[in-house]
Amino acid sequence: MLNLKTKAKKTIPLTERLRPRSLSDFIGQRHLIDLIHKIFTSQKLPSLIFWGPPGTGKTTLAFLIAQYFNYPQASFSAVTTSIKEIKEFMQSAQQNWEKEGIPTIVFIDEIHRFNRAQQDAFLPYLEKGTIILLATTTENPSFYLTAPLLSRCKVLVFHPFTQEEMTLILKRGIEKGFDSPIKINPELLGFIAKAAQGDARVALNTLELATEMAPWEEGQKVISEEVLKRVLSEIPLRYDRRGEEHYNLISAFIKSMRGSDPDAAVYWLERMLTAGEDPLFILRRMLIFASEDIGNADPQALQVAVAALHAFQAVGMPEGVLNLIQAATYLATAPKSNAVLRAHHLVQRDIKAYGSLPVPLHLRNAPTRLMKKLGYGEGYRYPHNYPGGYVKQNYLPEKLKTRRYYLPSNMGKEAEIKRRLEKIKGGFK
Numbered sequence: 504m505l506n507l508k509t510k511a512k513k514t515i516p517l518t519e520r521l522r523p524r525s526l527s528d529f530i531g532q533r534h535l536i537d538l539i540h541k542i543f544t545s546q547k548l549p550s551l552i553f554w555g556p557p558g559t560g561k562t563t564l565a566f567l568i569a570q571y572f573n574y575p576q577a578s579f580s581a582v583t584t585s586i587k588e589i590k591e592f593m594q595s596a597q598q599n600w601e602k603e604g605i606p607t608i609v610f611i612d613e614i615h616r617f618n619r620a621q622q623d624a625f626l627p628y629l630e631k632g633t634i635i636l637l638a639t640t641t642e643n644p645s646f647y648l649t650a651p652l653l654s655r656c657k658v659l660v661f662h663p664f665t666q667e668e669m670t671l672i673l674k675r676g677i678e679k680g681f682d683s684p685i686k687i688n689p690e691l692l693g694f695i696a697k698a699a700q701g702d703a704r705v706a707l708n709t710l711e712l713a714t715e716m717a718p719w720e721e722g723q724k725v726i727s728e729e730v731l732k733r734v735l736s737e738i739p740l741r742y743d744r745r746g747e748e749h750y751n752l753i754s755a756f757i758k759s760m761r762g763s764d765p766d767a768a769v770y771w772l773e774r775m776l777t778a779g780e781d782p783l784f785i786l787r788r789m790l791i792f793a794s795e796d797i798g799n800a801d802p803q804a805l806q807v808a809v810a811a812l813h814a815f816q817a818v819g820m821p822e823g824v825l826n827l828i829q830a831a832t833y834l835a836t837a838p839k840s841n842a843v844l845r846a847h848h849l850v851q852r853d854i855k856a857y858g859s860l861p862v863p864l865h866l867r868n869a870p871t872r873l874m875k876k877l878g879y880g881e882g883y884r885y886p887h888n889y890p891g892g893y894v895k896q897n898y899l900p901e902k903l904k905t906r907r908y909y910l911p912s913n914m915g916k917e918a919e920i921k922r923r924l925e926k927i928k929g930g931f932k
Contacts, residue, residue: 517680517711518704521672526567530675531668531703532560535659539568548572550629550636552614552644552653555661558702561639564659565610569637575599575607581616589624593633600633607634614638615647622652629655663701670696672703676710684723685714691731698735709734749780753788756831760789761796765835772831776824786812789830800840800915807833838915846909853903860900893927 523529526539542548548568553561569576577592596607609625611617628634629652636656640647644658664672673692677685695713699706710726713734717724752775759767775785790812793805811830815823869879884894897904911921 516708517676518707521676521680521707522563523567526571529560529564529567530671531664532564532661535564535661538659539564542568543571548574548608548635550634550656551638552648552656552658553637553639553661554644554658555641556663556701557641558699558704558706559661559663560703561661562612565637565639569608569610572608574605574635576610577607578610578612581611581613581618581621584621586620586624589621593624593628596628597631597633600631606632609634609636611636611638613640615640615642615644619649622649626651626655664699664703665701666693666696669699669701669703669706673706673710676707680707680711681714681724685717685726686720686723687713687726688728691726691728694731695735752778752780753785756785757788757792760792760831760835761839763835763839765832768831768835769828772827773824776827782815782820782823782827783812785827786815786830789827789834792834795844796839796841797834797837798840798843798917799920800838800842800912800917802916804834804837838917840912840914840917842909842911842917849906849908853906857900857902860902863897863900865896866898891927895928 526536529536551565551568553565555561575596577596579589579592596609600606614622625634625636629636638656644653670692673695677687695706695709699709709731713726713730714724716733717726717730719725752771756768756771756775759771772785776782786808789808790805793808797804807830811826814826818826864878865880865882867874867879869875869881874880884896886892886894888894899906911917911924913921
């Protein structure tokens with residue numbers, strides 16, 4: 504019987520064996536600890552959303568808070584829980600609230616997986632104070648939680664563990680997580696901390712696997728560099744094409760090109776590709792950038808982006824990455840202008856304000872006799888019949904005839920365009 508218990512104990516993952524049982528044992532997230540102490544002192548527990556990357560202590564801190572208040576507890580899974588089950592539980596929680604005056608703590612892991620209907624089922628009970636929600640998510644709550652639910656909760660933001668914090672967690676694992684002594688070089692311990700990228704679960708799982716694979720030497724397990732190489736063949740990059748990191752990286756890439764920093768642009772580009780981003784998504788963003796942030800300051804930029812797209816479609820990976828880098832560095836170093844984007848916004852503003860203004864008669868075609876009698880095309884002056892191929896006449900609706908939408912910058916080719924417009928149009932004076 505004793506052997507069975509010992510065996511069962513050893514099957515418990517190291518991450519669970521090391522889970523802190525008190526707030527004093529909790530490592531990291533120092534920016535939240537004062538708030539938690541205030542909650543404990545006030546004896547008033549609000550509904551909380553724990554948002555952050557995997558392995559940063561969200562579930563652990565939720566557990567510690569729930570343990571401190573010692574209210575009745577329940578947990579739900581977005582994958583297996585139906586709205587009917589939620590409502591049935593809420594009725595019993597309501598009865599408990601009316602009878603004892605004690606709320607029920609409802610814990611939901613990965614709440615972003617709950618659909619709108621499931622989330623809405625909690626609202627009346629949150630409003631009454633029947634339940635207190637403690638929920639974790641790795642996704643931005645602004646994108647995945649309904650506004651009514653989010654407004655009833657306080658969001659606690661978790662950060663990846665620093666390498667120093669990760670090292671402390673690993674040392675605790677070595678000291679308290681195993682029955683046998685473990686020997687590991689501090690540099691290798693630092694390598695595990697770095698490879699985990701702020702995820703304590705990854706770090707402890709790596710340590711546990713390395714310990715299992717390590718040989719015995721003089722009554723202790725010795726984790727060598729060779730053992731770690733077998734456990735960690737390469738450092739995986741955290742990335743989710745549909746998650747917030749996807750938007751963070753593409754944002755950094757675009758802003759680096761806009762800021763004329765080719766080094767940063769290439770770095771973020773390679774980060775996305777290494778993590779598995781679709782190269783065609785990046786190329787499409789470069790096509791947009793070429794018009795939105797460069798425009799006619801360098802008309803060649805759009806051609807370079809289009810050429811990169813065609814070249815990549817012909818070559819593919821891995822060599823196609825060179826097409827992306829060439830385009831990204833060209834766009835980053837090109838003169839910048841958002842005149843095309845501004846023209847779009849200005850025109851849209853007037854379209855919304857004035858609606859469908861009629862086309863001036865002199866700009867209309869007159870393919871029939873009736874149209875000619877009505878004055879269609881009358882007074883139109885053909886520019887090629889005038890010196891320089893230009894004659895001054897109005898091409899906009901009467902109400903907008905003094906409007907200017909395309910305002911060339913003084914950058915690159917646009918400076919030349921600006922001078923030409925000022926010369927032939929006199930700045931619309």
